[in-house]
Structure formats: C-alpha cells, structure tokens
Amino acid sequence: MASVSSQPQFRYTQPPSKVLHLRNLPWECTEEELIDLGKPFGKVVNTKCNVGANRNQAFIEFADLNQAIAMISYYASSSEPAQVRGKTVYLQYSNRQEIVNNKTTADVAGNVLLVTIEGQDARLVSIDVLHLDHVKGIISNGSLVHREKENMYFQLLDLCIKLLPLRRQLDFRYLLSENISPCTLRITYSAHTDLSVKFQSHRSRDYTNPYLPVAPSAIDGSGQFSLGLDGKKLEPESNVLLASIENMQYAVTLDVLHMVFSAFGPVQKIAMFDKNGGLQALIQYPDVQTAVLAKGTLEGHCIYDGGFCKLHLSYSRHTDLSIKVNNDRSRDYTIPNPAMVNPQPSTLGQQPVQAMGGPAAHQYNGAPYASGLQQPTMLPQPSGGWTSTVPAVAQQSMPVQMSNHHPYIPPSSMPQTNPGMMRMPGQGGVPPDAAGGAMPPYRSNQM
DNA sequence: AGCACA
Numbered sequence: 313m314a315s316v317s318s319q320p321q322f323r324y325t326q327p328p329s330k331v332l333h334l335r336n337l338p339w340e341c342t343e344e345e346l347i348d349l350g351k352p353f354g355k356v357v358n359t360k361c362n363v364g365a366n367r368n369q370a371f372i373e374f375a376d377l378n379q380a381i382a383m384i385s386y387y388a389s390s391s392e393p394a395q396v397r398g399k400t401v402y403l404q405y406s407n408r409q410e411i412v413n414n415k416t417t418a419d420v421a422g423n424v425l426l427v428t429i430e431g432q433d434a435r436l437v438s439i440d441v442l443h444l445d446h447v448k449g450i451i452s453n454g455s456l457v458h459r460e461k462e463n464m465y466f467q468l469l470d471l472c473i474k475l476l477p478l479r480r481q482l483d484f485r486y487l488l489s490e491n492i493s494p495c496t497l498r499i500t501y502s503a504h505t506d507l508s509v510k511f512q513s514h515r516s517r518d519y520t521n522p523y524l525p526v527a528p529s530a531i532d533g534s535g536q537f538s539l540g541l542d543g544k545k546l547e548p549e550s551n552v553l554l555a556s557i558e559n560m561q562y563a564v565t566l567d568v569l570h571m572v573f574s575a576f577g578p579v580q581k582i583a584m585f586d587k588n589g590g591l592q593a594l595i596q597y598p599d600v601q602t603a604v605l606a607k608g609t610l611e612g613h614c615i616y617d618g619g620f621c622k623l624h625l626s627y628s629r630h631t632d633l634s635i636k637v638n639n640d641r642s643r644d645y646t647i648p649n650p651a652m653v654n655p656q657p658s659t660l661g662q663q664p665v666q667a668m669g670g671p672a673a674h675q676y677n678g679a680p681y682a683s684g685l686q687q688p689t690m691l692p693q694p695s696g697g698w699t700s701t702v703p704a705v706a707q708q709s710m711p712v713q714m715s716n717h718h719p720y721i722p723p724s725s726m727p728q729t730n731p732g733m734m735r736m737p738g739q740g741g742v743p744p745d746a747a748g749g750a751m752p753p754y755r756s757n758q759m
Numbered sequence: 760a761g762c763a764c765a
Contacts, residue, residue: 333762363763371763407762502764 330377331406332384334370337361338399345396346372353386354379358411373411380405424502439517551600552628553607556592561620566640569593572615572623577602581633583642596633603627 334346343359350356350372358373374380384403387393393400509518513527553573557564566582573579573595581596597603607625615621635644 331762335760335762360763364761365765366760368760369762402760404761412763504764 326405326407328377328381328384329405329407329409330374330380331408331411332372332374332380333404333406334372334394334401335364335368336399336401337368337370338397339368341368341370341396346370349394349396349401350374350379350383353383358413360411360413371406371411424504424507439514548627548629549600549604550627550629550631551597551603552630552633553595553597553603554592554626554628555595556587556590556624557615558590558622558624559614559620560591561618562616564591564615564621566643568615569595570643570645572610573597573606576606576609578645580646581635581642581644583633583635585641594628594630594633596630 332350334349341361343361346359346361347356350359353374355375356372357375359371361370363369363371372380372383374383384405387403394403395401507518509516509521509524511525511527512518516527518524555569566584569582569584570579573582577597577599579595580598582593584591584593586592595603595606597606607627610623611625613623615623633644635642638644638647
C-alpha cells in the first residue's frame with residue numbers, strides 16, 4: 313500500500329529538478345558553502361541563499377538534472393546527513409526548474425529601501441534607528457561628512473553599515489544601547505514606491521503624518537512608546553533612571569551626578585538615598601529619550617578611573633519625583649533659582665537650597681548650571697534631530713571632567729582627560745578651555 | 760523544517 317494516499321505528500325512527491333531546495337541552513341550561509349556542498353555531485357551553476365522568512369533556506373541549481381538526482385539519492389541513503397557548518401540541512405527537489413535570480417528590485421534604484429537588520433539582538437533595534445536624523449547624527453559624530461540631501465539616505469546608511477561594528481569608538485552607542493550586541497543593516501532597494509503606513513507603532517511610522525493613530529500595541533502603561541517588538545515586553549523605559557553606585561571609593565555627590573547625567577540632556581531632579589549599604593540615586597529627565605540615551609551610554613561605566621564608582625542603571629517606575637526639599641541629597645533643578653528669586657532666603661527655615669546650607673548649597677549660584685536653564689521648552693522631540701537638542705550646558709559638562717574631592721568645579725577650570733572619549737551628540741570635542749588636574753580621570757570604558 | 764519580498 314504505497315501510494316494510495318490522496319494527501320499531498322510534499323516530501324516524497326516532488327518531481328525531480330536540477331534545482332534543489334535546502335532548508336535548515338545555518339545563519340548567513342554563503343554561496344561558497346552551497347557550492348562546496350553540491351560540488352561533489354556535479355557542476356553548480358547557480359545558487360540562491362538566505363531565502364525565506366528566516367533566511368535559512370537556499371537553492372542550488374546543477375548544470376544537469378542527473379547531478380541533482382545524484383545528490384538527493386546520495387543523502388537519501390547516507391548515514392551522514394548533508395551538513396553546512398556542522399548543521400544538518402534538508403534537501404529536496406525544488407518545485408521550480410531553474411533559479412530565477414531576481415536581480416531586478418534590489419538593483420533598480422528606488423525611493424524605498426528594504427533594510428534587513430541582522431544580528432543577535434536584531435529584534436531589539438528600535439525603529440528610530442532607521443530614521444534619517446539618527447543616521448545623520450552618526451555620520452556627523454563619526455567626524456564624517458554631514459550630508460543633508462534626502463536622496464543620500466542610501467549612501468548614509470551604507471556608511472552606517474560599515475561603521476556599525478566600530479560603534480564603540482564612533483559613538484554608535486547612541487544608535488543602539490550598550491547592552492545590545494552589534495547589528496548590521498543589509499540594504500537593498502525595494503520595488504515599492506510608497507509605503508502605506510496605517511498607524512504609528514513600534515514597527516511602523518509615517519514621519520510625514522503626525523496625526524496617524526497610534527497602535528495600542530505600541531504604547532505601554534505610561535503612554536510611551538515601548539521598544540519591545542512582537543509583543544515582547546522589555547524593561548519599560550522611563551524618564552527616570554535608578555542609578556546604583558558600586559565600589560564607591562570616592563565621594564559621589566549630587567553635583568557629580570548632575571554633571572554626569574547632564575551630558576545627555578537637562579536633568580530635572582535628583583534624589584539620592586542609601587539602600588542595601590550602597591548609594592542609589594533617582595535621576596529624572598524630562599523625556600524618556602534622554603533617559604534611554606543616558607542609560608545606554610553610562611551603564612556599567614565608572615565615574616572615576618580604576619573601576620571606582622561604577623554605575624548601574626535601570627529604569628525607575630517613577631515618572632515624576634517629588635522633591636520635598638533641596639539639600640545635598642536631593643534637588644529639583646526645575647524650580648527657579650532661589651538665589652535670584654529671593655536674595656535673602658536663609659531666614660526661612662524651609663527655603664530650598666540656600667536655607668539648607670551645606671557644601672552643595674551655593675554651588676549653582678552664578679554658574680552656567682543655573683537651574684532656570686532647563687525648562688522643558690527646549691526638549692528634544694521624539695523624532696526630531698537629537699543632534700541639535702543637547703543643551704549647551706551638557707556640552708560643557710561632559711563626564712570626562714569631574715572631580716572626586718571637590719565635586720563642583722566651574723567648567724572653565726575643569727580638568728581634561730582623554731578628549732574625545734565621551735564625544736557627545738552634536739558636538740565633537742571638549743571644552744576649549746579645559747585645564748589639567750590631579751584627580752582620578754574619568755574612564756568611559758567599563759572595567 | 761517545507762519554495763524565492765513580510
């Protein structure tokens with residue numbers, strides 16, 4: 313009773329073809345590997361790899377049908393399955409008689425690109441990475457030519473691909489968070505000329521139409537976009553970061569934290585507290601994006617050289633810290649500078665900042681850090697060019713310059729260590745008047 | 760793990 317079945321027996325009823333269909337191939341299987349696999353049985357005249365949704369299928373076309381049959385029969389009776397890189401691959405005749413190499417779409421220039429994000433953590437890459445502003449930011453931060461034209465998108469992305477593996481040195485941490493392994497972008501042209509985007513989501517955006525409805529699946533509880541794809545919940549992002557400081561050999565003061573975290577955008581509030589015998593702090597930014605940037609850049613890095621004061625960052629569930637009083641452990645930088653509002657505040661017991669005294673109390677008076685500077689009117693917009701949104705204060709208070717013993721040093725007298733290590737978005741250098749100093753140098757590499 | 764762009 314061999315062939316009474318009316319069921320379509322896909323596996324065994326394929327008519328022979330000189331084209332073989334392979335599946336279960338290893339990641340990024342190359343044409344060479346396919347040729348090597350088929351070579352013992354005949355002349356491989358064409359191949360097509362990275363086929364299918366998972367890109368783990370391929371086709372091999374032999375010059376002659378008998379060669380394809382030879383390969384199929386060999387592995388049908390072999391005790392050793394066909395393998396590529398030690399991975400068993402499954403062979404069958406293709407249901408087509410020749411490989412059609414669709415050279416058309418990928419090679420014909422168009423206004424829509426097909427971008428394939430590849431890599432271990434490809435699914436964690438945010439859609440915003442693909443936005444032109446980001447690409448421009450990368451290019452300019454990498455000290456390469458900054459090109460404006462939209463039609464240079466392809467070339468910019470192409471450069472982006474080449475530079476991506478170097479992202480550590482070239483500030484690609486602004487592209488991908490630090491805990492995402494390197495990804496590459498494979499880019500071809502699409503045959504599409506206009507994409508129909510039905511709603512804004514974590515997987516689709518129409519940047520030309522801000523009034524599109526937002527897909528509920530793309531919004532988390534706090535109304536922010538979440539980066540998780542395919543419904544996978546990531547740690548919910550927040551505009552408030554929880555920092556814990558490990559190996560605290562040197563004093564980490566409110567001002568040191570303010571300086572470090574201001575490098576990414578305006579810091580609204582900081583609250584420090586002791587927990588589990590260590591120091592923790594909540595740092596509030598006006599928006600999630602800035603917090604993401606700061607976390608991605610600073611996570612695991614040490615404030616001081618020698619592995620001292622290592623930062624561990626997570627997203628807090630808070631969205632707005634309630635700072636009851638400004639002192640050396642907590643501060644609300646959004647309130648008007650009391651020194652300006654009330655020149656004689658010390659008569660009022662509860663007056664913030666000045667009334668509390670302490671080493672931190674006077675430090676912001678007259679300095680460019682005056683808290684009135686960070687009002688949320690100059691916030692980065694979600695899809696705007698973040699390269700231009702880092703406030704001047706951040707550019708002058710880069711984490712490379714900080715002190716351990718005297719937490720506040722005016723920017724004009726800050727020591728300089730290793731210029732360029734912490735190049736910030738939108739600017740490529742160090743404060744012009746940075747001076748040398750004798751303190752643990754900031755180390756941007758994790759230890 | 761099942762046929763070439765979801």
